[in-house]
């Protein structure tokens with residue numbers, strides 16, 4: 135770091151000034167400037183010391199000999215010869231040795247027999263070349279291993295090494311040691327300290343993690359490449375989630391946190407903050423035979439959000455009915471909304487039964503998605519594509535397989551009870567309800583499962599023909615089926631017919647038999663899902679670094695402009711923290727030649743990444759008054775930020791908490 139303000143004027147003064155003349159015997163004392171520089175610029179302008187080396191040697195010798203013989207002891211005074219490091223002791227003058235005729239440092243007798251100097255690399259014999267020479271690269275910077283905050287603080291409470299090695303709650307390395315599996319953290323100052331990760335990877339003969347802090351950041355262009363861009367050309371959105379995905383996620387989170395001001399809805403059991411999810415207040419009892427309402431609610435037991443379905447005016451007559459919900463807790467399937475529990479309540483001023491499900495924010499029923507548009511010549515209903523129909527078919531078949539395997543039946547397969555939770559992702563949303571409501575009039579399981587398959591066929595026919603279930607009946611179904619053949623492939627129509635109509639041979643239909651029939655489509659759907667997964671993964675890789683940058687910003691935010699440390703030299707504009715402040719200006723407060731703010735996201739992200747990686751790259755930081763400039767590497771800045779942040783935490787008893 136070249137710091138103009140750190141050039142010590144004292145040092146300059148020491149070198150440039152003449153020693154003060156001494157009053158006693160100065161003429162016999164060899165001037166130190168002669169000793170150090172070979173001459174004294176003040177020789178002719180008043181310097182009182184001796185400038186003749188020959189005279190000095192003889193007189194100093196005799197004086198030293200005399201002093202030692204007179205007093206018997208050696209005293210140091212202003213006339214003592216200048217200090218010479220002990221390594222050269224054998225070659226220096228020893229005033230107490232009478233035989234010492236060497237007056238000035240000369241070669242020792244061993245040195246005389248030493249091999250003559252030959253420059254390195256030129257004409258060395260094999261043996262000579264192996265003799266050790268000083269190589270600074272061989273000496274590694276000291277890096278403590280298994281760093282322990284408590285043991286690393288001195289008695290006076292200061293940290294011995296004010297670097298980024300202070301306790302850092304953001305660093306994974308500190309927790310890495312307690313984790314049972316080897317953790318690889320490329321940002322760790324010393325990856326070898328992390329539970330033998332290197333050995334683990336070496337055994338596998340695969341990737342060996344780098345041995346030093348990374349000298350690069352991890353924004354590698356994974357996923358679909360874009361043509362026509364130069365290697366350094368990145369756009370802001372390359373670093374963040376695609377806008378559509380971010381917006382969707384944000385809207386869902388918002389919906390999950392929605393609350394109703396002045397709500398008249400009661401708390402039921404341990405559920406509070408009820409928000410109705412029905413999009414209209416039309417009472418409908420088509421599916422269950424009872425009116426049902428759906429709410430979002432927060433559990434006071436675990437703080438999670440659930441979906442409650444209330445069946446109004448239902449009187450539970452048999453305790454065993456409600457116990458049948460337990461069976462449904464065993465269904466873990468991606469195409470079924472998980473059922474948690476059921477309980478009765480009178481909090482709505484009636485006798486209601488509540489079913490508790492997982493909450494999927496902003497979901498829509500298939501009816502809402504496909505049948506709500508008015509069908510007229512200005513706004514015709516859109517046809518559902520064959521691919522989408524196959525996707526729905528595979529997902530519902532997947533759900534039925536899981537349900538039937540556990541000796542259960544879905545029972546309410548209807549477009550209004552199948553919800554769309556993500557793009558093209560559907561789930562059965564009202565399982566278990568009819569098992570409880572119709573417990574006393576229950577039918578054989580096999581019949582119910584056969585019904586499931588027929589209802590499945592009906593749902594697909596409704597979607598394919600854009601006909602709401604209420605408009606579909608036994609009379610128009612065969613005609614609609616015929617019309618489908620004009621739009622969709624033969625296998626699709628054939629499979630819907632297989633589901634709808636009883637088999638001619640009289641055999642029993644099963645979901646497994648259906649799955650065999652559509653196996654080709656299942657594979658296509660699997661492939662589509664894998665592509666979707668790849669896309670999400672590549673998005674995840676983009677985002678993964680942003681979490682680190684955010685934490686870095688938190689650190690910078692906590693260090694910069696701390697009012698309580700205003701008078702503290704360490705934190706003020708004279709101390710090391712000044713550099714961090716100037717770095718903040720460099721990253722965020724750039725201005726153009728007219729003094730206008732320059733906002734460049736690329737610059738900000740680039741700087742923060744380099745800081746995070748602690749690269750050797752140097753940047754020039756200029757003070758606001760343009761009077762001082764510092765050239766400093768990101769590595770040094772990283773250390774300073776780490777040390778400043780560590781110091782902030784040191785005084786706190788709950789260090790690390792809340793970050």
Ligand SMILES: Nc1ncnc2c1ncn2[C@@H]1O[C@H](COP(=O)(O)OP(=O)(O)OP(=O)(O)O)[C@@H](O)[C@H]1O
Nearest residue numbers: 411412418428441491492493494497498499550563
């Ligand atoms: N588990 C769930 N998580 C989040 N939202 C859900 C969940 N289950 C249903 N919903 C939503 O609740 C709303 C009402 O669902 P419901 O099943 O009552 O549909 P509906 O069209 O009102 O049917 P009906 O006419 O039979 O009452 C729908 O928008 C649906 O997407």
